[in-house]
Amino acid sequence: xxxxxxxxxxxxxxxxxxxxxxWSVLDAAGVFExxxxxxxxxxxxxxxxxxxxxxYVALSRVLGFTTLIGVVNVVLITALATLGAFLYNLSASxxxxxxxxxxxxx
Numbered sequence: 001x002x003x004x005x006x007x008x009x010x011x012x013x014x015x016x017x018x019x020x021x022x023w024s025v026l027d028a029a030g031v032f033e034x035x036x037x038x039x040x041x042x043x044x045x046x047x048x049x050x051x052x053x054x055x056y057v058a059l060s061r062v063l064g065f066t067t068l069i070g071v072v073n074v075v076l077i078t079a080l081a082t083l084g085a086f087l088y089n090l091s092a093s094x095x096x097x098x099x100x101x102x103x104x105x106x
Contacts, residue, residue, distance in 0.1 A: 004081030012070030019066045032057050
């Protein structure tokens, strides 16, 4: 359980950093501005200004959502790995499991 928890925390941190770097690259390339212009052009009318995509893809919102997904993944990975280890140990004790003997060649 401890190992699964630490591994899932490391994966959560890696996910957070990867999303932050990817968002920064896309923002520097102007992708969000282009998408915002296209969506605004399609959704604007004489009575409304259209949908502003920049509100939905702001860095704080994206990283907040990423943090939420990371926390959920930490809980799920830890629980599933613990359950999997328990089931493996149970089946190995009932069925005998596999025995591996390593020997050195003299």
